[in-house]
Amino acid sequence: MSYRLNGKSVDRRTFLKGTAAAGATLAGAQILGAPAVHAESGVTLRYLGTAVNQSAEIAKKCKEDTGITIEYIPVTTDEVAKRIITQPNSFDMVDSEYFSLPNLVPSGNLIGMDAKKIKYSDKLATVITKGEVDGKKIGMQGTAPAKVFYLEGEHSKSFAKEPTEWITLIPTTYNADTLGMRPDLIGHKVEHWKALLDPELKGKTALINVPSIGIMDAAMAIESAGLMKYKDKGNQTKEEIDFTIETLIKAKKAGQFRAFWTDFNESVNLMASGEVVLQSMWSPAVTAVRSKGIKCAYPGLAEGYRGWASGFGLPRTTRGKKIDAAYEFVNWFLSGWAGAYLNRQGYYSAVLDTAKEYMKPYEWDFWMEGKPAAQDIHAPDGTLIEKAGAVRDGGSYVDRMGHVACWNSVMDQNEYMVKKWNEFIAA
Amino acid sequence: MAKSSTKTSYWQAAPMALVFLLFFAVPLGVILIVSFWKYTQYSISPAFIFSNYTDIFSGCFTQLPSLCTTFSTYLQTLIFCAEVWALTLAIGFTIAYFLVFEVRTTTMQVVLALLCTIPFWTSNVIRMISWIPLLGRNGLINQGLQDVGLTSHPIEWLLYSHFSVLLAFVHLNTVFMIIPILNSMARIDKSLIEAAHDAGASAWQTLWNVLIPLCKPGIAIGSIFVITVVMGDYITIGIMGGQQIASVGKVIQVQTNFLQFPLAAANAVVLLATVLVLIWALSRLVDIRKEL
Incomplete structure (x- = not known):
């Protein structure tokens, strides 16, 4: 993103x-x-x-x-x-x-x-x-x-x-985006998108407050919880949007969410400070949290990626x-x-x-093949990202991109969706 | 002579008037015009339709007494407005009173008044964000309370709540109350207080019947600052409320992001009208021009 x-x-x-x-x-x-x-x-x-x-x-x-x-x-x-x-x-x-x-x-x-x-x-x-x-x-x-x-x-x-x-x-x-999480604070593995709405994490989750992306994450969670089967999560009908927002409002009123974020840095701070343990997140934000020495995972979930x-x-x-x-x-x-x-x-x-020609074989293996890092992995600016032996969350290119379930979208009912999203924020 | 002096004053006012016209009146006019236009996902086109306004209030009257999004958003903002106004007024008035009547030397008064403005040397976003490490779940206050043994769990409502928004608003806006009230209060003839005392008024009566009426212009100006800032704010509510609390400004921002400019313009016009009504009501209470 x-x-x-x-x-x-x-x-x-x-x-x-x-x-x-x-x-x-x-x-x-x-x-x-x-x-x-x-x-x-x-x-x-x-x-x-x-x-x-x-x-x-x-x-x-x-x-x-x-x-x-x-x-x-x-x-x-x-x-x-x-x-x-x-x-x-x-x-x-x-x-x-x-x-x-x-x-x-x-x-x-x-x-x-x-x-x-x-x-x-x-x-x-x-x-x-x-x-x-x-x-x-x-x-x-x-x-x-x-x-x-x-x-x-x-x-x-x-x-x-x-x-x-x-x-x-x-x-x-x-x-391929998924949910970012703090494994040290959750204490167990998270394997499904429905964790976003799980009462166990009440008051400790966050959602991105950009309607066209937030609604996708929400729909992934709702479908994963078995509350609704969408025809196309990225192009919901009015009824589907109504249901999605209604579910979100219920969760919000029950105190499920700690905060919403729009700024990349906000998501980093929420996670790093421990205010939030599971949230919509982008890959580089996860890297940013890790570079502070804080554990942050970005695993593939059963339902796939956005x-x-x-x-x-x-x-x-x-x-x-x-x-x-x-x-x-x-x-x-x-x-x-x-x-x-x-x-x-x-x-x-x-x-x-x-791109492969310009990467060292061990880099290619780590980033693209999902193999354990043969040497320490550094970002282009020299920051240490992973120590030798680490494996990329979600695995290889084929594992990650191959399991994309839906894409960021603009819906036919975009205007209606934005209106309902504002209702959710105001609720 | 008199004629030429009025001409001169017009010339003197002209640059400011021109700036106002170009950068305030014209854009405002454009907003008003656009609020009647049509829009699609990728274009806006001239028209004269009221649907942007009816959309804002759709279902608002039929579903009463339960509140529609627009009403509940405005209500939320108005509640903040009232709370912030009451708190900043109480704190601002007290501080001004202390500076004028308790601090003896003028030098000290000036020094202390300047001290009040020191927080303004940094941006208001920074002043706001600095609350977060203090109030957070693992913040200083929560850790302190738990270390002392007063609480066993972190208190959640300290941050991303109505409370934290209110705290930040009061912190950011109190100085806007202090300065105009201080200005009005400093002009009060001290012998008036003595006269009230001599006439047998209690301290409370003096405050109510002498000080407050004489501070009215300062209070009114401070109130206008605070009310307009709170009504249009969405950054404080966003950052301190964890974006979980709606504000009119945020609604407008989301709409412009989705290129729904006419709808956003209509919302802006409604917001402006609301603020103007508030200011108008305030100016009914105090004739600021006369009092200055």
């Missing part, structure tokens, strides 16, 4: 800088007619996204390899969508989540990415392009990336059912040289170095083969 930044001021500053630059470059490009030539070095790309992939290291390496300067505009997930709709000219490329696409594509503000210009387009992970891991179908409930992967044409406002030349977003990172994925898109306002630079950047991003960097953070990269 996305990170949320606290640094609003940074945000505004980059934004102001961004808009000024946008005005200037856009005007320049139009006057000159900007023929597309391959002289990308010296180009600056304003890269809108959540902080997930916006590492300074990646920008630095990219500059070295391609000469393209990356200027990050880090905002929250919701803010990314808002920017695409309201200010498509304030950035040159965007890293957005697939689940936002049903809201974004009809606006026409994103254009298709040309698969022919993407060097590794046939090597993109099948979990994203087809919803398959190792040739096996995985859960497609919710806004699965494969459902929204292709457009009918470059400027099309609707998704194509069959593969086309035009890709909505070129995947950057994806992962998947998410994000990818690069182009706004319709990007022109000329910048488009070429954007494609060059994407190709560089897929060529391995960046993928290895992300894999070492616990995410998954879009093209696995290229």
